[in-house]
Amino acid sequence: MRAAVVRERGATPVLEQFADPRPGPGVPIATLLAAALNPLDLAFVNDQFPLRPLRAPCVAGYEGVVQLDDGTRRYVTAPPAPYGTLAESVPVPEADGFPVPAGLDPALAAALGIAGLAGWIALDQRAQLQSGETVLVLGAGGSAGRLAVRSARVLGAGRVVGAARGKNLPQTLGLDADAVVDLADEGAVDAELAAAAPGGYDVIVDFLWGGFAPLAMNHARSGARYVQVGNSAGAASTIVGPVLRNKPLTLIGHGLFVTPVEVRRSAYARLAGHAAEGEITMDLERTRLADIGETWEHLRAGASRKLVVTP
Numbered sequence: 001m002r003a004a005v006v007r008e009r010g011a012t013p014v015l016e017q018f019a020d021p022r023p024g025p026g027v028p029i030a031t032l033l034a035a036a037l038n039p040l041d042l043a044f045v046n047d048q049f050p051l052r053p054l055r056a057p058c059v060a061g062y063e064g065v066v067q068l069d070d071g072t073r074r075y076v077t078a079p080p081a082p083y084g085t086l087a088e089s090v091p092v093p094e095a096d097g098f099p100v101p102a103g104l105d106p107a108l109a110a111a112l113g114i115a116g117l118a119g120w121i122a123l124d125q126r127a128q129l130q131s132g133e134t135v136l137v138l139g140a141g142g143s144a145g146r147l148a149v150r151s152a153r154v155l156g157a158g159r160v161v162g163a164a165r166g167k168n169l170p171q172t173l174g175l176d177a178d179a180v181v182d183l184a185d186e187g188a189v190d191a192e193l194a195a196a197a198p199g200g201y202d203v204i205v206d207f208l209w210g211g212f213a214p215l216a217m218n219h220a221r222s223g224a225r226y227v228q229v230g231n232s233a234g235a236a237s238t239i240v241g242p243v244l245r246n247k248p249l250t251l252i253g254h255g256l257f258v259t260p261v262e263v264r265r266s267a268y269a270r271l272a273g274h275a276a277e278g279e280i281t282m283d284l285e286r287t288r289l290a291d292i293g294e295t296w297e298h299l300r301a302g303a304s305r306k307l308v309v310t311p
Contacts, residue, residue, distance in 0.1 A: 003059045003087035026093060026095070030074065032089070032311050033106035033110075034310050036113060037309065038115065059087045062085060066090050074097030106310075108284065112147070112272055112275055119205060122205045123155055127203045127225040134199065135157045143282065149162045162176075162179075186211070200224070201221060202225070204216050206227065208233035220249050224249055226250065284307075286308050287308070
């Protein structure tokens with residue numbers, strides 16, 4: 001079969017022939033419809049993802065949507081080594097795979113996985129967002145952040161504020177955010193966060209951490225929930241103790257890969273259901289498996305749109 005093969009640590013995957021996966025008990029072979037790419041894929045190929053050590057040669061790709069012989073479609077992650085989702089055929093253990101709603105674009109269904117579940121579970125299951133509450137998403141410029149903004153709206157938030165760097169943030173976040181805070185001018189961030197939600201924030205979902213976390217905490221309402229999801233602005237942050245005590249603020253850690261599978265399965269069903277109804281969309285950049293070298297370099301450079309690969 002054709003596959004994006006990794007021969008050594010850090011190498012760009014190369015399209016070549018790879019041994020077809022052999023069906024085993026409880027492991028049917030499915031046909032790839034679409035595979036979504038994430039920074040996680042770079043970490044895997046660089047052998048920086050402890051939950052899935054690199055054992056080359058292997059097939060790249062962590063998540064995707066496949067079709068089984070009976071015509072049903074599944075969203076899958078981490079196929080059994082040495083296989084990945086960037087191949088024409090993908091082994092899918094029967095215990096794995098989340099059903100994909102009929103009529104949902106496979107490319108969107110694949111893209112909703114890691115990027116969508118990170119924010120959805122943070123808001124719904126971890127923060128237990130209540131109808132009418134005010135939400136701040138720190139790091140709203142990326143795919144996961146933009147989906148978190150939209151998810152907050154779908155889950156009933158009364159006001160949603162997206163914060164990230166970039167001149168085109170209002171256009172990027174569209175009508176999903178009630179206000180946008182540009183983090184490019186760090187000296188103005190504190191005032192902008194205050195102006196965007198004068199009454200403060202009930203829920204803060206943070207993909208950034210670093211120096212932005214204490215600024216956001218200053219504007220949390222009493223009893224707010226702060227969900228720490230990522231740290232693209234720095235792994236360390238200086239938090240003043242009285243802010244946690246006097247709010248009082250609940251600080252919650254959220255890691256998608258340590259979230260129980262049944263929680264992820266239920267969340268994906270709801271997220272994909274809203275997407276099938278047209279309530280959740282994404283700006284996708286669709287590429288072909290044959291162009292994986294060029295696509296991989298685009299991923300390394302930081303693509304502005306979600307990259308999705310089809311056979």
